[in-house]
Amino acid sequence: MLSFLGFFMIGLFMLFIMMKKLTPLTALVLIPVAIATLAGYGPDLGPMMKKGVQDIAFTGVMLIFAILYFSLMIDTGLFEPLVRLIRRNVGNDPIKTTLGTVALTTLVSLDGDGSSTYLIVVAALLPVYKKQGIKPLVLTCLIMLSGGIMNILPWGGPTARVMSSLQLGHSDIFVPMIPVMAIGIVWVFIVAYILGYYEKKRIAKEGKNDEYTESTIQMDEDNTLRRPKLIWVNLILTLVLLSTMILDVIPLGIAFMLAFCFASVINYPKLKDQQKIIGKHAGNALSVAGMIFGAGIFTGILNGTGIMQAMGTSAINIIPHSWNNALSSITAIFSVPLTFFLTNDAYYFGILPIVEATGEQLGVASDILGRASLVGQASHLLSPLVPSTYLLVSLAGVEFADHLRYTLKWAIGSSIIMLFAALALGII
Template identity: 80%
Template sequence: MLSLVGFSMIAIFMVLIMKKKLTPLTALVIVPVVIATLAGFGPELGTMMKDGVKEIAFTGVMLIFAILYFSLMIDAGLFEPLVNLILKGVGNNPIKTTIGTAILTTLVSLDGDGSSTYLIVVAALLPLYKKQGLNPLVLTCIIMLAGGIMNILPWGGPTARVMSSLKLGHAEIFVPMIPIMAVGIAWVLVVAYILGYSEKKRIAKEGKFLDYGERDILGDGEAEMRRPKLIWVNFALTLVLLGIMIFDVIPLGIAFIIAFCIASVINYPKLKDQQKIISKHAGNALSVAGMIFGAGVFTGILNGTGIMQAMGNSVIQVVPSSWGGALNTITAIFSVPLTFFLTNDAYYFGILPVITATGEQLGVAADVLGRASLVGQASHLLSPLVPSTYLLVSLAGVEFSDHLKYTLKWAIGSSIIMLLSALMLGVI
């Protein structure tokens, strides 16, 4: 019964946002509250939602100040040399631009943090996409595809959860996945070429660029907000910030708060300019933070009611016992919808142990099932339950529903490629 409630909740949520009947924020809150109340959980909802918001609150704070920090740096002109360098490399060729997007995202994703990847790559490339008249959905699609593959890095989150849940090391779980990741990145490069070629044909056919926004290569900031003389100071500050993030010196949210305050004082000593920066970008930061806290409400209800666990168990139960010999393949296939509709914590700490216990009885090794469970990460970042996804679409100025519809088929393609390569190479 609980699993039916859960799947109905997810289905209604997806339909409402894809049909654009509700914004993601309102759907994230209203849908679970209404359905959980009708299911008899009304009296406990307050505590569930509070717990969900508590768990995600620090992420929301981090994203608020990360947006403010990088928005300030864009206004100050920090990324101008990088954008100009990329422009010289790709010229006016959409194919080079999209392939460059995939390569840049792969490199930046080495830090294992999706939010920082989105902030850096979108800040660097969105002005270029606008200049060339490329659809920004192409940008968000490629970033998400490359980020999904790189999310398998041990410090990215999912792999660490697998190792912790199954009490295995990176040699058993991650190292065998390296060639699969290489195949996945190769696939992303192919997709980038296809999308770039498609955009190039469209532009050639129309004889002009589509109007996707302001063409100012540095964004829409006013010229008086540029600080070219401070570019090396801002660069050094950003490097320190990224170093703190990579080596986990202090919590990332705190690091962004401090960095934003320092950057504000250095670049804009006058109080009115500091206030202008905050006012200018507060709307974007608040929009993202609102969706983050909405996602906290959603997951809080799913976890508190036991719906999330029930959904995972019901999927396991529908697999016939005669299919036990193919448990590795089944695990990889089901990891796609399960990691899409469930949080990583719920799947890897709640569902995977049940799968591995079943595998133990059937003679399927835990490390094989652990690696199989990572196949779904190729499309996980497209899930509406992933907070950083809302940051990506907000930065790129696209609707989440449009991003979902545009990227879904390519994300499923990534999962299929990962599955086939893992089976052919004997990794799972």
């Protein structure tokens, strides 16, 4: 019963946002509250929602200050040399632009933080897409596909959860996945070429696209905020921030908060300029934060009612016993829907231990199952339960539902390619 409620809840959520009947925020809050109340959990909803928001609160803090910090750095012109280099090389060719999108996203994703990747890449390439008339959905699609594969980096989150859950090292889980990731990135370059080719043909036939919303106006340049003389200072500050992030010296949210405060004072000593920066980007930051806290209520109810665990257990139980010899392949296949409909924490700390225990009885090594569980990450970032996804669509000025419909088939393709690559290479 619980698992049915969970799948029904998520299905209803997906239906409402894809039909554009509710915004993601209102759907994240109202649907689980309504379903849980009807199921008799009304009196317990308060503590569940409170815990869900508390669990995700620090992520909200991190994203708010990450948005403010990198938005400030964009305003100062820190990434202008990179933007000029990209624009000079892509010219007016949509194919070169889409290929450049994958290359830039892959490079920037090395920091392991999806939010900063979205901010930097969208700021660098959205003006190019607008100038050439390429659909903004192409930009969000390629960024998500590239970021999904790079999310397997040990400091990206999922791999760290696998290593912690199974008590294994990065040499057991991550290092064997490197060739699989490389093949995945090659696939994304192929997708980029295909999308660029069709956009080039479409533009030649129909003219330039006009799908941009008013939210993209925020990305336009404001030369009064440029600080070209401080570019090296800002670069050093950003590198220190990224190093702190990778080395995990202090909590990431605190690191972004400190970095933003330092950057504000260094670049804009006058109070009115600091207020201008905050006012300019506060709307975007608060919009994303609202989505995050909405997701906290959603997952808080799923976890508090036991629905999340029931969903995962029921998914495992439907596997026929005759398929036990193919447990690693089954784990990889099921990781795609499970990491889409569940949070990474729920999957890797709640479901993966069950899979490991099953594998132990069947003689399947834990490291194999751990690597298999990462295949689904190729499409995980498309999940409505990933807070940073709302930042991406907000920055690019597209609807989440449109992004989901446009990107889903390519994301599933990424998972299939990585699955076959892992099987062919004997990784799983």
